[in-house]
Amino acid sequence: MSAEESTERLVLLGSKGGPAVRPGGPWPSSSLLEFGGRVIVIDCGLGVTRALTDAGVGLKALDLIFITHLHSDHVLELGPLIHTAWTAGLATPVTVYGPPGTGLYWQHFCRAMEFDIEIRIVDEGRPDIRDLVSVEEFGEGLVLKDGRLKVTALRVDHPPVTDCFALRFEHGGASVVFSADTAFFPPLAEFARGADLLVHEAMLAEGVERLVARTGNGARLREHLFASHSLAEEAGRIASDAGVKRLVLNHLIPADDPLIGEADWAAAVRKTWAGDLTIARDGLVVGLGGAKAALGEETA
Numbered sequence: 001m002s003a004e005e006s007t008e009r010l011v012l013l014g015s016k017g018g019p020a021v022r023p024g025g026p027w028p029s030s031s032l033l034e035f036g037g038r039v040i041v042i043d044c045g046l047g048v049t050r051a052l053t054d055a056g057v058g059l060k061a062l063d064l065i066f067i068t069h070l071h072s073d074h075v076l077e078l079g080p081l082i083h084t085a086w087t088a089g090l091a092t093p094v095t096v097y098g099p100p101g102t103g104l105y106w107q108h109f110c111r112a113m114e115f116d117i118e119i120r121i122v123d124e125g126r127p128d129i130r131d132l133v134s135v136e137e138f139g140e141g142l143v144l145k146d147g148r149l150k151v152t153a154l155r156v157d158h159p160p161v162t163d164c165f166a167l168r169f170e171h172g173g174a175s176v177v178f179s180a181d182t183a184f185f186p187p188l189a190e191f192a193r194g195a196d197l198l199v200h201e202a203m204l205a206e207g208v209e210r211l212v213a214r215t216g217n218g219a220r221l222r223e224h225l226f227a228s229h230s231l232a233e234e235a236g237r238i239a240s241d242a243g244v245k246r247l248v249l250n251h252l253i254p255a256d257d258p259l260i261g262e263a264d265w266a267a268a269v270r271k272t273w274a275g276d277l278t279i280a281r282d283g284l285v286v287g288l289g290g291a292k293a294a295l296g297e298e299t300a
Helices: 048-054 078-087 102-112 114-124 187-191 205-215 218-228 232-242 262-269
Strands: 009-014 030-035 038-044 064-066 094-098 133-137 141-146 149-155 165-171 174-178 197-203 246-253 276-279 284-287
Touching: 009 048, 009 197, 009 246, 030 048, 030 165, 030 174, 038 048, 038 078, 048 078, 064 078, 078 094, 078 102, 078 114, 094 102, 102 114, 102 133, 149 187, 165 187, 187 232, 197 205, 197 232, 197 262, 205 218, 205 246, 232 246, 232 262, 246 262, 262 276
Parallel strands: 038 064, 064 094, 094 133, 174 197, 197 246, 246 276
Antiparallel strands: 009 030, 009 284, 030 038, 141 149, 149 165, 165 174
C-alpha cells in the first residue's frame, strides 16, 4: 500500500438530515474525503468549518468542494468556509463543483462580504478571494477527470429539487459513492456498483411523527420527507443490489431523537443488507484503501 493510500479516509463531519440544530445534537450534512492525495469536501452544511478543523485539516489545504444540491443543509456554509480559509491564509486555488445555481450563490456571497473582502486585501495584503475560487456547475455524467481521480454524477429523485446528484469518486481502483438526498432510486444501485463505500441517506419511519411534531410543519413536512428521502431498509436494498463493500448510513432522519439509537438503525437496515455497516455520527472516521478502521469508527 502506498503512503498516499494509507492516509485515505472519509470523515463524516455532519451526520444529520435537515437544517435545524438543537442543543447537544448533531450538525447538518458535510463530509471530508481524503482521497488520491486530494482534500475533498462534500456538501457544506452549517458547522463544516469547525468540523474540518476538529478533523485535523488545516483550512489552507482546502482543495476541492462538491455540492450535491442547493438545500440549505448542504450549502449554507459554503461561502463562510472558503472565506474563513482565506482569512487563515489560503493562497492556492479552490474549485467548487455544484449544480446550476452554485455560481450565483458564490457571486451573491462575495457581494454580501464585499466590504470585508476589499478591506482585507488592502489592509492585510491578501490575494483577492474572488480570483482564488472557480465554480464549475455540472449535470449528469462526467464531472471531473484529473489524473487518476475521476468524479461522475447521477441525477437522483429528490422532489421538488430537480438538480440533485449522487457522486461517485474513483481513484486507483478504489471508489466512494455518495447518494445525496434521494427517495428510493433503483438506478443508484448500478451507479454504485462494486463501490468500496456507499454513503447513503437514511430515514426511520417511527421517528418521523415525533420530528414533525417538534418542527411544527405537520402534514406538509411529513409529505415531503416520505416523498423525497429513503428509509433505512431502502438504503440497504440499494447497497445489496449494488454489491458494495460497506454501507455507511448518513444524513440521518431523525438524527437527534433520544428514543432512537444505533441499534434501531441497524435493525432497520439489516432487513435488506447483511454486509459491513457503519452508522454515522459527527466526526466518525472510516478508513479507505484497505487501511485499518480509524479510532472512533463504529460498525455493526
